[in-house]
Amino acid sequence: MPETAEPETALPGRRGQAARNNVVILDAARHVFLNDPKAPIAQVAERAGVGISALYRRYPSKEALLCRLCHDGLRTYLEEAEAAVAEPDGWAALTGFLARVVDADVHSLTVHLAGTFTPTAEMGQDARRAGELTKKLVERARETGRLRHDAVTEDLGMILECCAAIRVDDPERTAQLRRRYLALLLEGLSAGGPDLPGPPPRPGEMNGRWRPA
Incomplete structure (x- = not known):
């Protein structure tokens, strides 16, 4: 060994x-x-x-510490995405990936800390790689026929942020509630439902919030 x-x-x-x-x-x-x-x-x-x-x-500096926190979260996302794209079942890969990222609480940092520091070039590179891997996961899930036709890659980020917004005083209860609402949101991602209202997020539409105020 x-x-x-x-x-x-x-x-x-x-x-x-x-x-x-x-x-x-x-x-x-x-x-x-x-x-x-x-x-x-x-x-x-x-x-x-x-x-x-x-x-x-x-x-x-405080900015250096905030940058480290967010970059660590991004690296966790990348690790989970890399593992997911290697899984054989495209739908299971996507849903399992989302569950693990929600459990890791990666997007709480995104929700709270965007705009509080200037991202580094390395973070930008990792973010682009994360986008590529997420797109691949969506494409593979679509090939299974189980992903709704009007879902886009950018929808996943919004789903993860919705789950991250759930927070109560008890961490265990927070995890339970996040899993509950992730399950409901995944039902909405499944094929067969009515068309979604309004246009989806545009690529890069949410990036402006990362510019320090």
Whole structure:
């Protein structure tokens, strides 16, 4: 059996401690900024239990920290999309992908943090790749005959954002409700229903919100 790489957080000594501190900082930042995108970075340090100087050594600005949070979410989306396009059943690949992305809570960051920082060139490249993979998933689902004829790739982003908007105090209950409404939305994606009202989102239509205000 081939050896697997040791997780960064399992490294010994100061490097391992630094990696563990980074995980704590990112978890704290996600919690703080999902509740209040305008919160000062000092709140992140306080929640993480680290000094503000330690936080600034890793993330020199609030914008850098927000960028890291959103890029991590985008990378999770890419990983799930890459796995989904390898699945043999196009409809199961699409619906399973959407369920996993909803469970990972990727789009809460999109809903809350768009426009609060300037995306990097690398993020733009990854976003384009994510769009290509999502389009491929839609095309493969359409080939099965189970996807409604007027659904487009951009509809998936709106579905994911609708699910991400569901949030109650209990995380477990939040996950249950998101799965419930994802199931209802997937029924709407299925072939056989009446035509959808209005035109679908245009490619790039939602991109303007990523420009800092």
